[in-house]
Amino acid sequence: MARGQQKLQSQAKAAEKLAKQKKQQGHNANTQKKAAQAALVHVCVVCKAQMPDPKTYRQHFENKHPKNELPQDLKDIAL
Known part of the structure; x- marks a missing residue:
């Protein structure tokens, strides 16, 4: 010790x-x-959630906000 x-x-x-x-x-x-x-560059126009890419943003929008119309910038993105 x-x-x-x-x-x-x-x-x-x-x-x-x-x-x-x-x-x-x-x-x-x-x-x-x-x-x-x-x-996290994409921000949801409805709930202000942030997503890293447009594909994830589109999936989020379709799942979480089905009643709202898809924003113009997401209409071009294919899943």
């Missing part, structure tokens, strides 16, 4: 390693969130 100065050095080293891991983990999570948010 470590005693005295060796124990303090070990604790400081472990705390520094843990802080570095937390910083790295937080950075990755923020980067992923920003990338995911940037990918």
